[in-house]
Amino acid sequence: MPIPTHQSLVDLLPPKLLRLLEAAGTTRFYHDGQVLHTQRADSVGLSIVLSGRVRFGLYTTDGSFNLSGILGRGHCFGEVTLFANRPRAYHAEAFGETEVLSIGRQAFNALYDAHPRFARAVTVTVTQRLYEALDTADDLRHRSIEQQIAMMLLRVARTGGFDDDEIPLRQSDIAFSLGKSRVSVGKALDRLRQRGLISLGYGSITIRRRVELLAMGGED
Amino acid sequence: MPIPTHQSLVDLLPPKLLRLLEAAGTTRFYHDGQVLHTQRADSVGLSIVLSGRVRFGLYTTDGSFNLSGILGRGHCFGEVTLFANRPRAYHAEAFGETEVLSIGRQAFNALYDAHPRFARAVTVTVTQRLYEALDTADDLRHRSIEQQIAMMLLRVARTGGFDDDEIPLRQSDIAFSLGKSRVSVGKALDRLRQRGLISLGYGSITIRRRVELLAMGGED
């Protein structure tokens, strides 16, 4: 069901428009682990990852961090603050050296109204993300935990731009994201490992057979 | 967590723009049960419910229909065909006498490019829906089945415009939507009924204490 089509905002923009955005916003560098914003923060603006990666997640009351996703180059975040009038949904921090372009509300609105192509690119991104979220929710309901893990690995690999196929996910991240216990996730990962689809590391998982992993999404 | 903010597209449009849309599209009447489109259909266009309601769902291989949601007056659907280049995600059919405005790709694009306010309204709708979907997915992972049922009832009541608080949902619809067995859903519904929050009918559930039901979403 889940078709890996999610394009990044930058993929959808003509280079000319990207330059306009860069001129209208401010580019900042972040070091590994540096906080971009905390969850529930009420800052407003669209951000675009120019290089590096941003990790999103939630801090629980006991101080541990639960990863929700990773966005790599070209992807954007913050639309919710501009269009849904809501605070930041997740805590965001740099993953490695990272460069982020931020565009405030005023500048964003001006560009959005003046350039239909930009408006369209934003809408396309959000729409694709919506249907990806619906697919993910579908998976949560109707697929086995192995299948869910397979899709999560592929999704994080794609949005985070991990070409080397080693995905920086702890088993507890997967457990939290899937709403399962760490024990169940560990067992399922072991079954995937036995089938040779992945191999397990310390704080990371390596994709061994991408095609077969992808195929797990097709079975109904 | 889930804040019931989802506004309908028509709520977000100035009346003038709505009239432009009506002029650019075609309005059709549908009888109860009449099919608007089937799942996976590749028709393209934005549709707006002008009156009545549309039921969305999936037909399983054994011919039974699983309801996913109901959209009432003012809500739109079909953005996925325009922006994500995907076929229709669900089967759609009228629920009661229903009036739907449909705008084809050409007309939609012309209006979208010419009227930033329209573009903005579409993006707002999709963004709100995205964050609602993310919330729903969160609920699937981290909330009890009673809580999930509570939010589903409120969501369908809201988007479907059921002011009388009797929601036309079968227990099997809820079970499918939540990815649980019918037995588990029946038990959970019985617990909610014992607490006086709902009462159970044949093919429908009636909300008795909306405030307490809403409060179930707040507990973490």
Next chain:
DNA sequence: GGTAAAATACTAAAAATTTAGCATTTTTAG
């Protein structure tokens, strides 16, 4: 009104999942 279909109600055994541990391995920091 009577019958068939659809939906809900109920049950108990089987299966899956979580919980709450402790042990082991790997990494990080000093």
Next chain:
DNA sequence: CTAAAAATGCTAAATTTTTAGTATTTTACC
């Protein structure tokens, strides 16, 4: 290099959920 911290690996009892039934109630239709 060493100690502490973080993450994974493993286990068994307790709990939850599903499965696979049948029974009962409600509705639709002839």
